[in-house]
Structure formats: C-alpha cells, structure tokens
Amino acid sequence: MDTEFAQIDPYLPPVEKPAGLIKKLVYALSRRQFGKVPTPVKVVYARMPVAFGMFVGKIGQLDKKLELPQETAYLIREQVAHINVCTFCTDIGRYFVIRANMNEAKFDALHQYSTSPLFSEAERAALDYVTELTRDKNVAPQTFARLRSHYSERAICEIVWLVASEHFYNLTNLGLNIHSDMLCNIARKS
Structure with a gap:
C-alpha cells in the first residue's frame, strides 16, 4: 500500500460534541439508528448541516420512490x-x-x-x-x-x-x- 494514502483518520477531525440543538438531535438520532454516530455525520454534516442534510434528505426521498426491487x-x-x-x-x-x-x-x-x-x-x-x-x-x-x-x-x-x-x-x-x-x-x- 502506498504510505502516502495509508492514513486511517479522516482529513478533517470529527466533531465529537456538536454545538446547537439540531446538530445534537441529529447525532442522537444517528446513534440510535446505527449504534454510533457515523463518521460522515461528524465530519461533513457537522460543518455543513443545512446543505448536506438537505441533499442527503433529497436522495433518501427519491430512493423511497424507486420502483426497482x-x-x-x-x-x-x-x-x-x-x-x-x-x-x-x-x-x-x-x-x-x-x-x-x-x-x-x-x-x-x-x-x-x-x-x-x-x-x-x-x-x-x-x-x-x-x-x-x-x-x-x-x-x-x-x-x-x-x-x-x-x-x-x-x-x-x-x-x-x-x-x-x-x-x-x-x-x-x-x-x-x-x-x-x-x-x-x-x-x-x-
């Protein structure tokens, strides 16, 4: 493996303690669903909650309307x-x-x-x-x-x-x- 890319940690540090009620609620709901807060939530959502949340939410809405099995x-x-x-x-x-x-x-x-x-x-x-x-x-x-x-x-x-x-x-x-x-x-x- 190329050691240049062997880093395991995300390039941006995960936000472990989010500020704000909505972010805390998202963390709690994620923890409840998955048993932990997934890293993308702590790295991306924590920094771009509205944009990321809306986009991922829209993907989820469209996925629910799929007719494929x-x-x-x-x-x-x-x-x-x-x-x-x-x-x-x-x-x-x-x-x-x-x-x-x-x-x-x-x-x-x-x-x-x-x-x-x-x-x-x-x-x-x-x-x-x-x-x-x-x-x-x-x-x-x-x-x-x-x-x-x-x-x-x-x-x-x-x-x-x-x-x-x-x-x-x-x-x-x-x-x-x-x-x-x-x-x-x-x-x-x-």
Whole structure:
C-alpha cells in the first residue's frame, strides 16, 4: 500500500460534541439508528448541516420512490461503492442489507455476479451496465441494449440515479478519507 494514502483518520477531525440543538438531535438520532454516530455525520454534516442534510434528505426521498426491487438497488449501490473503493459506503450498505434480512451470500458473491447462480440475467445486465458506467464513465451500445431488454425506461433512469447518487456518497467519503465505521458488525450484534 502506498504510505502516502495509508492514513486511517479522516482529513478533517470529527466533531465529537456538536454545538446547537439540531446538530445534537441529529447525532442522537444517528446513534440510535446505527449504534454510533457515523463518521460522515461528524465530519461533513457537522460543518455543513443545512446543505448536506438537505441533499442527503433529497436522495433518501427519491430512493423511497424507486420502483426497482430494494435488493437490486442495494446491489447497484454496493457495486458502485466496491469499484470506487469506498469502504464506508460498502459498510453502511451491508448494514442496511443485514437490517432488511436480505441474502448476504448474494452480496458476498457480488464480485462474481457474472457467473454466480445467485444472480438473474436481469441483475447481470444491470450490474454490467453499472460496472461499465462507473469504471469507464461510458457505456457500450450493446451493454445498454442488454439492459434495455430487461428493464423499463423508468427503471433504467432509476439505475442511472443510483449510480450517480452513490458517486456523491463515495466521493464525499473518499475526498475526506472517511473509511468503514464497522456498522455491519453493529447490525449483526443487534
């Protein structure tokens, strides 16, 4: 590993004791939901509460309106986070998978989705599209055609939305050197 990037601590120090009633409430609600205050809350939200809170809130609102199966949405987000090497994002994604009692074996097999019997042809088409878009920032016409053979136009737009919004989370955490909070371990214990 390149020692230049081996630092574990976030580049900005986490705000452990927030000022203001609303920030304290957000910390308390986060602690209640996750068993601890996630690092992005202490690093980003604490410094940009209105902007970050509103943007993340809007992502959450739009995610609730998705017509894609929840498992498919989580698979897409996790694939993007894996490619972008956002360990916080893969950790919190797995936290939600555990809490929703989804098949963890399927998420464990994500790196071999193209050959694993756990994945449908539709999921493979979506994950090929997501992988290509995330990795190359471009998609071949044949990849899109395969995706289109399995998904409606709305579902395709939802897939693109999931990729784009996951990039927001990934780049926010990577840019500030925020890594896993081991939230998945907390979820397994509860």
